Amino acid sequence: MAKKEQKKGPFQFMQFSVIGLTNAGVDIGTLNLLLLLFPTDERGMLALFNTIAYSLAVANSYFWNVMITFRNSAEGSRRQRLMFILQGVVSLGVNNIVFLGANQLLEWAGMPRWLRYNAAKGCAMFLSFTASFFMIKFFVFQDTDRKFFRK
Numbered sequence: 001m002a003k004k005e006q007k008k009g010p011f012q013f014m015q016f017s018v019i020g021l022t023n024a025g026v027d028i029g030t031l032n033l034l035l036l037l038f039p040t041d042e043r044g045m046l047a048l049f050n051t052i053a054y055s056l057a058v059a060n061s062y063f064w065n066v067m068i069t070f071r072n073s074a075e076g077s078r079r080q081r082l083m084f085i086l087q088g089v090v091s092l093g094v095n096n097i098v099f100l101g102a103n104q105l106l107e108w109a110g111m112p113r114w115l116r117y118n119a120a121k122g123c124a125m126f127l128s129f130t131a132s133f134f135m136i137k138f139f140v141f142q143d144t145d146r147k148f149f150r151k
Contacts, residue, residue, distance in 0.1 A: 009137075015069040016133050019061060024125055027057035031121055041113070043100055050099050050121070051092060054128075058088045061132075070141035080140055087135035091128040099124035 030053035040046065062084055102120035111119065 012069055012137065013133065016065065019064045019069060020129050023057040023061045026060050027053045027125060028121055030056050035117060046103065047096050047100060050096055054092050054095050065136065083140040087132060087140055090135065091132040094131050095124045095128035098127050
């Protein structure tokens with residue numbers, strides 16, 4: 001069993017990473033489209049645009065991770081959906097804080113707007129992606145023999 005667990009963890013992370021690339025396309029593409037259509041430097045609007053982009057990527061993530069990465073432990077239960085939403089909210093918080101903070105730092109450094117937004121988004125995506133994987137693996141789609149929360 002331990003050997004199976006060792007193989008499953010890295011393989012799941014690889015699957016999660018590939019799906020993460022599609023999520024990144026949705027996330028970055030949506031953010032850049034919104035910024036192209038409605039240019040702004042206002043923090044509230046940046047947070048709104050980032051939230052819209054991230055939320056679309058999370059919806060994409062849920063669909064593909066249930067179908068592929070965590071299909072053996074995804075039950076589609078109300079608890080799993082609620083836990084997925086909860087981890088999404090936590091990850092969104094991480095994503096927005098890092099995006100806005102990195103954007104501010106890069107603005108002070110004199111980086112051009114388009115490059116600054118995308119560099120800040122890249123940092124935010126990396127940190128929220130990492131947090132999201134561990135929350136999804138250990139709390140949302142946990143294996144049935146390692147349940148932390150039981151009904």
